[in-house]
Amino acid sequence: MGHNERRTLANLPPGERVLVDSNILTYHLLDYPTFGPICENFLQDIQNKKYKGFITPIIISETLFNFIKAYILKTYGVKGRDLAVLLKRDPKILQEISLELPKQIFGIFDILSPRSAVVEESIEYVSRYALLPNDALNAATMKLNRINSIATNDKDFERLESVKVWGLL
Numbered sequence: 001m002g003h004n005e006r007r008t009l010a011n012l013p014p015g016e017r018v019l020v021d022s023n024i025l026t027y028h029l030l031d032y033p034t035f036g037p038i039c040e041n042f043l044q045d046i047q048n049k050k051y052k053g054f055i056t057p058i059i060i061s062e063t064l065f066n067f068i069k070a071y072i073l074k075t076y077g078v079k080g081r082d083l084a085v086l087l088k089r090d091p092k093i094l095q096e097i098s099l100e101l102p103k104q105i106f107g108i109f110d111i112l113s114p115r116s117a118v119v120e121e122s123i124e125y126v127s128r129y130a131l132l133p134n135d136a137l138n139a140a141t142m143k144l145n146r147i148n149s150i151a152t153n154d155k156d157f158e159r160l161e162s163v164k165v166w167g168l169l
Contacts, residue, residue: 007166009042009151017052018166019142020109021152022062025055027168029063029102030070035153035168042151047108055109056141058134064102071097114141129159139163 012018020043026032028039046053072093073079078086087093118140125136135156142150142163149164150157157165 007164008169009038009166012042012051012149012151012166014050015052016149017054017147018149018151019054019056019112019138019147020046020059021138021150021154021157022059022066023153024151024168025059025063025102025105026066027153029067029105038168043105043108053109054112054145054147055106056112056114056138058114058137060106060111062134063106064099067099067102068094068097112141112145112147115144118144125160129156131156131159 121140122136
């Protein structure tokens, strides 16, 4: 498969070591109509050891934040800038949210901790590949851990020559 050929989770080779981006986890957790079932099947394959799945603390943070935002939008009708205002005014809202489902999903992965070498490399990725800092930190963590594949719906990772991007469709 060439660098520019379309890679999807449906044709990810068994045994692949793959970083799973927060959008994949979020689509599953929120039961997103278009992508939720694809992500659920993929996560089941990781749980069944068809693939070796990895996440980072950044991916955990982004996923939890998306989960929290969705809860607050559904429960309180609040989004965007008003979300931060609401949470600063009433932080106990966070205690209403059951985080058991995200916690269970995080448990099927190996969690990669960024090391100091990742910081310098990530800054280079921001400059060279125009990645946002969190994506750059994840890409640098992948390189340090010799993981060449990422499951994501984020096209930005396609700018990295050394990374195989496995999309949803």
